[in-house]
Amino acid sequence: MSITGIKGMNDILPGEVEAWQFIENAARRVFQIYGFAEIRVPVVEKTELFCRSIGETTDIVEKEMYTFEDKSGNSLTLRPEGTAPVMRSYIQNKLYAQDPIAKLYYLGPMFRYERPQKGRYRQFHQIGAEVIGVEDPKIDAQVLAMLSHFFEEAGISDVSLQINSLGCPECRPAYRQTLIDFLKDRLDSLCEDCRRRYLTNPLRVLDCKVPGCKETTALAPSVLDHLCGNCADHFGRVQDALKDLAVPFSLNPRMVRGLDYYTKTAFEMVTGSLGAQNAVAAGGRYDGLIQDLGGPALPGIGFAMGVERLVLLLGDRQLDAPRPDLFLAALGEQASRKAFALMSGLQRKGLHAEMDYEGKSLKAQLRRAGKLQSRYVLIIGEDELARQMAPLRDMDAGTQQDIPLSELGELLFQKLGRP
Ligand code: HAM
Numbered sequence: 506m507s508i509t510g511i512k513g514m515n516d517i518l519p520g521e522v523e524a525w526q527f528i529e530n531a532a533r534r535v536f537q538i539y540g541f542a543e544i545r546v547p548v549v550e551k552t553e554l555f556c557r558s559i560g561e562t563t564d565i566v567e568k569e570m571y572t573f574e575d576k577s578g579n580s581l582t583l584r585p586e587g588t589a590p591v592m593r594s595y596i597q598n599k600l601y602a603q604d605p606i607a608k609l610y611y612l613g614p615m616f617r618y619e620r621p622q623k624g625r626y627r628q629f630h631q632i633g634a635e636v637i638g639v640e641d642p643k644i645d646a647q648v649l650a651m652l653s654h655f656f657e658e659a660g661i662s663d664v665s666l667q668i669n670s671l672g673c674p675e676c677r678p679a680y681r682q683t684l685i686d687f688l689k690d691r692l693d694s695l696c697e698d699c700r701r702r703y704l705t706n707p708l709r710v711l712d713c714k715v716p717g718c719k720e721t722t723a724l725a726p727s728v729l730d731h732l733c734g735n736c737a738d739h740f741g742r743v744q745d746a747l748k749d750l751a752v753p754f755s756l757n758p759r760m761v762r763g764l765d766y767y768t769k770t771a772f773e774m775v776t777g778s779l780g781a782q783n784a785v786a787a788g789g790r791y792d793g794l795i796q797d798l799g800g801p802a803l804p805g806i807g808f809a810m811g812v813e814r815l816v817l818l819l820g821d822r823q824l825d826a827p828r829p830d831l832f833l834a835a836l837g838e839q840a841s842r843k844a845f846a847l848m849s850g851l852q853r854k855g856l857h858a859e860m861d862y863e864g865k866s867l868k869a870q871l872r873r874a875g876k877l878q879s880r881y882v883l884i885i886g887e888d889e890l891a892r893q894m895a896p897l898r899d900m901d902a903g904t905q906q907d908i909p910l911s912e913l914g915e916l917l918f919q920k921l922g923r924p
Contacts, residue, residue, distance in 0.1 A: 513619070513627030515813075523824045524816045525630075529612060531659045532632045532810075539651045541608040541634055546590040548614060552580040558589035558794055560765025562705040569617040583616035586764065587633045587809055588791065589798070595637060596800035605803075606638040612812070624782030624814050633788075635807030637795065642739050645770045645790065646746030648806055652774060652786060653752050655810075661818050664785055667757040668747075668772045669728065670740040671708075674793065676733035677768075681707055683726050694721045708761040714781070727758040739769050766791040770806065779817055786810035830921055832874035833860040836867055836886040844885050847913060854914055856921075874900070881917065885910075 510516060517525055533543075552572050559565050571583040584590050591609055594600075600607050612632040619625055634651070636644055649666060656664055672680055688695065688703045688710060695703065696715040703710055711722050732740065747754055754772075762771050771789035779785070788808025796802045831851065835844035844860050851858040859877060861870045867884070874882045882898040889895040889910075897916070898905045908916055918924075 511627070513621035515626060515628070520826070521816070523826055524819050524822075525812060527819070527824050528659060528812060528815050529632065532610070532612070532655055535651060535655045535658050536610045536634055538654075539608065539647070541610040544591055544594065544609045544611050545613070546584075546587070546594045546611065548584055548616075549581050550584055550590050550593065552582040554589050554593055554798070555582055555585060558592070558764075558766050558798060559586065560706075562702065563763055563765055564709075565617060565763060569619055571616045571618060585617045586615055587611050587613070587631055588635060588764075588766070588794070588805075588807060591633075591635055592637075592795055592798055592800070592805070596795065596798055601638070601801055601803060606636070608634070608636050610634040622782070624779045624811075624817060626813060630812035631809040632812060633807060633809035635805055637805045638803050639806075640792070640804045642742035642770075643746050645739075645743040645806055646750055646752065648788075648808065649747060649754070649772060650750045650752050652808055652810075656774070659815065659819070660822070661785075661815065663778050663818060664774045664776045666752065666754040666772060666774055667760055668743070668754050668770065669757050669760040670732055670736055670743075670769050671761065671767050671771050671789070672728060672732050672736050673768045676731060676736055680726070680728055680731035683731060684708065684710075687725050688722075691721050694718075706765075709763075711759045712761045712763075722759070725759075729756070729758045736769055743770055762787065762789060766794040766797075768792045772808070774810075776814075776818060779814055782811075782814060784811070785814045785818065826878070827857065829859045829874075829877050829879040830856045831858045831881045831883060831917060832870075832877060832879035833858060834867060834870040834874065834882055834884045835860065836884075840885040840887065840890055843890060843910075844883075847883075847910065851914055851917070854918075855923075856914070856917060880921065883913065 555570060556566055565585050570585055573581060575581055591611060595607060610633060613630065614628050615631050616628055618627055621627060636648060653666065684707045685704060688707060692700050694717050695710065696713060696718050699710045699713050699718050710718060711725060760771060760773060767789040769790040769792065773784045774786040775783045776785050786808050790806040792804040795805060833844040833848050835841040848858040848860050859879065861873060871882065879900060882900060883895050885895045893910050894907050895910055896905050897908045
């Protein structure tokens with residue numbers, strides 16, 4: 506029996522990969538405008554990094570990590586997200602010594618042992634961005650403006666931004682206790698999961714999708730009514746800045762995030778088109794994380810987008826599959842050698858040229874040129890070799906013109922409008 510891939514981990518095949526490249530290119534273009542530099546970190550880290558940052562009582566750390574021992578007995582984990590590894594690298598490489606403000610972005614695979622379904626996979630890909638060192642609420646708004654700029658650039662409109670504030674170590678403990686007190690009297694109507702976690706992670710109960718839990722928590726105290734002065738002021742100014750920048754948003758005081766490092770602003774870009782997996786991007790502020798991981802006391806804010814979900818939102822949009830500039834159809838051994846040399850020469854000059862290697866009939870070669878959607882086709886046989894002239898066919902216009910073989914490259918560059 507042949508060996509198959511792993512459940513929830515997908516191949517990205519030619520024909521699909523164009524959508525991925527389209528998204529990656531749009532993200533790179535937009536992020537560069539805002540001054541973000543790319544950072545690449547390993548896909549494996551010490552397990553402790555994720556336990557300490559994401560939080561011991563989160564679903565990710567409790568149930569979803571790919572953790573294993575290496576041959577020396579070290580506990581390692583395939584990264585379930587990008588923020589913690591980027592902060593680890595930021596601290597370890599003392600990037601703060603170069604510049605007190607860092608704007609970093611990353612893209613790559615993440616791993617979570619979740620139940621696979623549409624939009625949810627075990628190996629998935631994130632494009633993320635993080636700003637370190639700025640406390641000003643304007644930066645929260647700018648990160649969100651950049652996110653919405655990306656969606657515009659990618660032509661994805663079926664998304665909306667929801668924001669919330671999760672408070673800080675000053676005000677969250679009191680809110681947490683208020684919520685526990687509220688839940689304690691209603692345990693019977695909560696699902697088993699929520700009954701188990703209402704003491705360890707009561708905010709997660711607000712996020713539970715089970716109808717009974719949703720109903721029970723409909724009247725739960727709102728985090729926004731329990732923010733300290735500093736958090737309330739920060740959140741108010743984030744909203745003012747978003748209005749100044751004309752970035753549309755709505756408040757969702759029930760939004761909690763599945764990672765413990767968040768403080769103050771938290772947000773999600775949600776869509777109505779993907780069923781249960783409705784978050785296409787998510788993030789927030791993590792003002793204590795860098796210090797918790799042994800770095801300086803610097804604030805941070807960022808987000809990550811799920812690339813698979815973005816690709817699903819692009820749907821069947823026609824993206825330019827790479828089309829050859831020229832297909833060389835050759836008849837006979839001599840012509841085939843000439844075509845091969847011409848093709849190599851064109852490739853060295855930067856043109857995408859293709860030919861047939863199997864001595865097929867002219868008809869079969871033209872069929873292949875059509876299948877590849879080649880822009881031009883050059884037909885060379887014995888006669889053309891003798892004349893050093895050959896017909897160049899414009900496949901889009903359906904026209905044909907005899908050209909000197911020596912001028913092929915120059916003419917193609919002209920016709921394709923390339924410098
Ligand atoms: P997250 O909400 O866990 O946040 O993930 C961000 C996004 O990754 C989600 O909104 C979703 O689009 C995508 N995603 C998550 N899990 C899966 C999955 N199993 N399959 C497919 N897509 C998935 C974070 O990871 C934070 N590090 C974001 C962040 C950056 N916060 C601050 N900076």
